[in-house]
Amino acid sequence: MTIALETRGLHKSFGGLRVTRDLSLKVMQGARHALIGPNGAGKTTVINQLTGVLTPNSGQILLEGSDITGLSVHKRVLRGLSRTFQINQLYPDLTPLETIGLAVSERMGRGGDWWRRMGTRDDVNTEIAEILSRFHLLDVMTELTSTLPYGKQRLLEIAVAIAAKPRVLLLDEPAAGVPESERHDILAAVAALPRDVTVLLIEHDMDLVFSFADRISVLVNGGLLTEGAPDEVARDPQVRSVYLGEAADV
Amino acid sequence: MTALSDVSTHAMASARWRISEVAFWVLALACAFLFPSRYLIMTDIVRLGLFALSLDLILGYAGIVSLGHAAFFGVGAYSAGLLALHGIINEPVIALVAAGLVAAVLGFLTSFLVIRGVDLTRLMVTLGIALLLEALAERFSDITGGTDGLQGIEMQPILGLFAFDMFGKTGLFYSLIVLFILFLFARRVVHSPFGLSLRAIRNNPLRAAAIGIPVNRRLIAVYTLAAFYAGIAGALFTQTTALASLDVFSFERSADLMLVLVIGGTGYLYGGLIGAVVFKMLQELFQSITPQYWLFWIGLVLVVIVMVGRARIHRWALFVPNLIIRQFAGRNAAAVPEGDAS
Numbered sequence: 001m002t003i004a005l006e007t008r009g010l011h012k013s014f015g016g017l018r019v020t021r022d023l024s025l026k027v028m029q030g031a032r033h034a035l036i037g038p039n040g041a042g043k044t045t046v047i048n049q050l051t052g053v054l055t056p057n058s059g060q061i062l063l064e065g066s067d068i069t070g071l072s073v074h075k076r077v078l079r080g081l082s083r084t085f086q087i088n089q090l091y092p093d094l095t096p097l098e099t100i101g102l103a104v105s106e107r108m109g110r111g112g113d114w115w116r117r118m119g120t121r122d123d124v125n126t127e128i129a130e131i132l133s134r135f136h137l138l139d140v141m142t143e144l145t146s147t148l149p150y151g152k153q154r155l156l157e158i159a160v161a162i163a164a165k166p167r168v169l170l171l172d173e174p175a176a177g178v179p180e181s182e183r184h185d186i187l188a189a190v191a192a193l194p195r196d197v198t199v200l201l202i203e204h205d206m207d208l209v210f211s212f213a214d215r216i217s218v219l220v221n222g223g224l225l226t227e228g229a230p231d232e233v234a235r236d237p238q239v240r241s242v243y244l245g246e247a248a249d250v
Numbered sequence: 251m252t253a254l255s256d257v258s259t260h261a262m263a264s265a266r267w268r269i270s271e272v273a274f275w276v277l278a279l280a281c282a283f284l285f286p287s288r289y290l291i292m293t294d295i296v297r298l299g300l301f302a303l304s305l306d307l308i309l310g311y312a313g314i315v316s317l318g319h320a321a322f323f324g325v326g327a328y329s330a331g332l333l334a335l336h337g338i339i340n341e342p343v344i345a346l347v348a349a350g351l352v353a354a355v356l357g358f359l360t361s362f363l364v365i366r367g368v369d370l371t372r373l374m375v376t377l378g379i380a381l382l383l384e385a386l387a388e389r390f391s392d393i394t395g396g397t398d399g400l401q402g403i404e405m406q407p408i409l410g411l412f413a414f415d416m417f418g419k420t421g422l423f424y425s426l427i428v429l430f431i432l433f434l435f436a437r438r439v440v441h442s443p444f445g446l447s448l449r450a451i452r453n454n455p456l457r458a459a460a461i462g463i464p465v466n467r468r469l470i471a472v473y474t475l476a477a478f479y480a481g482i483a484g485a486l487f488t489q490t491t492a493l494a495s496l497d498v499f500s501f502e503r504s505a506d507l508m509l510v511l512v513i514g515g516t517g518y519l520y521g522g523l524i525g526a527v528v529f530k531m532l533q534e535l536f537q538s539i540t541p542q543y544w545l546f547w548i549g550l551v552l553v554v555i556v557m558v559g560r561a562r563i564h565r566w567a568l569f570v571p572n573l574i575i576r577q578f579a580g581r582n583a584a585a586v587p588e589g590d591a592s
Contacts, residue, residue: 051460077462089460091453094446097260102450103461105443111463114444114471119261128261129253138253142260164461 003065004029004198005050005081005168010059012045012222019045020056021223027168027200034201034209037219038242043202044086046219047172050200051083052076063168078107082166086173086202088157092146096137096156099145100128103163127163135159135189151182158189168198175205210234218242265441274520275430282422289418295530296425297486302510302522303429303436304479310516311440312472313452314364317373317504318380319480321360322353324499325383326481329353331400331494332393340406342489346428349485350478357477361470377501384499399495403488414490421490428486432479436519439475448472449517509552 005027012020019042027033037043048054050061052073061069063081071079091099101118104127105111119125132138135155140148145156154174161169175186190212193199203209209216209230216233218225226236233239281292301323308314329349332338339345363375387394395401407413414420439445451458451465459465488494497503506529514525532551536544555563 053456073459074462074464077460083460085457085460089454089457091450091457093453094449097257098446099450101261102443102446102463106447106462111443111447112468112471114439114442116443117262117265117438117441118443118446119258119263119265122258125258125261126254129257132257133253138256141257142263160457160461 002029003027004031004063005200006060006062007046007050008060008062010046010049010061011057012042012049012054013057019222020049021221023059023219023222023224025217025224025227027198028215030195030198032199032201032212032214034203034213034216035219036203036206036209036216037225041219042222043219044172045222047083047170047202050170051081077164077166080165080167081170082161082164082168083170084157084161084172084174086176088153090145090153090156090160092144094145095142096132096145096148096152096159097128097141099156099160100131100137100163103160104128104131107164131159131163134192135162136185149182151178151185154178154182154186155189158186162193166197168200169193171199171201171203173203173205174201175203175208265437271520274523278426282426286417286419289422291530291534293418293422293425293490295526296422296429297483297490298507298510298530299523299526300425300429300432300486301480301483302507302514302526303433303519304476304483304522305507305511306516306519306522307436307440307476307479308473309511310518310521311445311452312448312469314469314473315369315372316364316376317501317508318376318378319476319507320499320501320503321376321380321383322357322477322480323484323487323503324380324387325356326350326353326484327488327494327498328387328394328400328484329481330485330488331403334403334405334489335400341410342405342408342424346482346485346489349488350482353481353484354474354478357480358470358474360477361473364473365466365469377504380499380501380504384496387496387499395495397496399493400488403492403494405489405492414492418490425486425490428482432482433519433523436479440519444468444471509548512552513555 003026007023007025010020010023011018023046035043035046045054049056052068052071056069059069060067063076063079068076068079068081098118101124102111104124105113108124110121110124129138132141135158137152137156137159140152145153148156154177158171158174171190174190175183178186187208201209201213213230215228216230217227218233218239220242225242226233226239228236285292301319304322305316305319308316326349329352330345333345333348334340339348360379363379364372367375388396391397405414408420408424412420412424447458447463447468450463451468455465484498487498510525510529511522512525513528514523515521532548533544536547540547
């Protein structure tokens with residue numbers, strides 16, 4: 001199996017605070033890999049380095065074997081690495097149709113077209129229709145994103161990331177804040193992601209992690225505590241004490 | 251597949267011409283014929299409208315605030331003036347484009363300073379650039395004519411056919427045609443994927459980058475385009491008045507432009523045009539009532555607009571027309587509020 005996403009000796013500190021310590025992580029092609037850890041373990045910092053929002057102090061990030069450590073955010077996306085955000089990052093004044101349309105246009109390298117009206121390319125439209133219907137957004141496609149119910153916005157958040165046709169997808173707590181009634185749609189959308197897309201899931205919700213992931217890495221204090229198949233991790237006494245134990249106390 | 255046809259219909263819907271838009275341009279043209287004694291003020295409005303359109307491209311679409319947009323207006327104005335004065339390019343239309351290009355080059359160069367930073371930084375940087383240019387124009391008075399401005403500009407006929415007349419008729423129609431062409435171009439741009447990506451950047455730069463939009467490159471492009479538009483507006487000013495003096499760079503010019511957009515609304519192309527009409531009419535009205543204190547009333551109007559909210563004013567203004575329309579066309583018919591006719 002080939003490695004889709006890899007970090008080598010990643011270090012990041014903010015002032016004197018070391019948030020990522022010597023993190024070496026391998027995510028295999030097609031994996032459903034979860035990155036878990038207690039609050040403050042540095043999960044979001046890792047994501048921000050993987051996507052290029054933050055630059056690591058040292059270490060390397062490799063996407064399908066090539067070094068992307070120095071690439072800007074948008075170039076990583078075009079290389080096939082996209083993400084969802086823990087807190088929705090959408091365009092309040094745009095419709096789902098425009099949101100997805102733009103993402104598809106950009107991926108096809110047509111986002112800079114200034115002479116062509118939106119909606120005039122059939123290849124773009126076909127893909128928009130396909131994504132909107134897959135994420136049950138067709139009926140609300142012309143409504144402003146800011147007026148959509150939270151669950152729909154959450155679906156749109158995942159749909160935008162998918163519209164970039166990633167080979168590696170980073171899901172940052174996809175079910176965060178979604179009410180119980182709408183949760184099923186989100187979980188179904190996550191479960192239905194194409195198998196050839198490698199997924200790195202950052203999640204608090206242990207039910208979701210253990211039902212979804214085939215491999216789990218545990219992050220504590222910015223460093224890797226342990227890694228393994230879900231049942232191994234669940235049995236690991238260290239993990240139980242620092243993480244699951246903590247959760248069980250709540 | 252019905253979903254596909256739905257998608258393409260809706261995707262293209264926003265770019266479709268509305269009746270209200272056609273009416274707007276017919277009305278503009280009609281005014282040019284109906285009020286032959288008002289050519290100069292109408293030319294003033296057209297020019298201000300074009301200038302406001304330029305600011306709206308960066309402010310309303312891309313979210314770049316500027317308090318120094320007069321920098322590009324001034325550069326365009328002086329370029330057109332110098333080209334005509336020294337007989338470098340005598341034909342006004344070519345000179346107009348050349349002046350716009352000079353402003354665009356300046357826009358491109360300064361865009362690198364403007365795109366970094368937040369709103370406050372941008373306000374200060376743009377303001378600084380305009381002040382800098384004004385001071386430079388004063389310093390190099392042997393070229394710019396200093397406080398006296400460029401003297402003795404003589405405009406040649408447009409395309410060698412239409413001479414500028416003293417009543418400003420040629421000037422008005424010339425300005426109106428330039429505005430319309432540039433408006434059509436801007437309309438195409440804002441309804442393109444490029445234009446949509448600008449709105450995405452204004453809405454959420456983080457997400458914009460996360461779907462692969464090269465944020466900085468897009469902002470540089472639109473800033474350069476806006477500078478071109480502002481330069482054309484400035485060049486029109488020089489060409490239709492045969493004047494170019496230091497006040498083309500003035501802070502008041504940039505600030506007034508903000509007022510125009512506040513009045514007309516940002517983020518739709520007609521905002522700047524409607525704002526220009528209303529602003530100039532208010533200015534005329536207040537100046538005729540109280541020549542000394544007209545700024546007081548402009549200030550008051552501004553405060554009211556901001557406090558009451560533009561959407562509500564539009565609703566009030568359209569209340570009576572909508573009542574009449576409903577009499578004829580049933581309950582659900584309504585005139586389109588200006589804000590929707592983008």
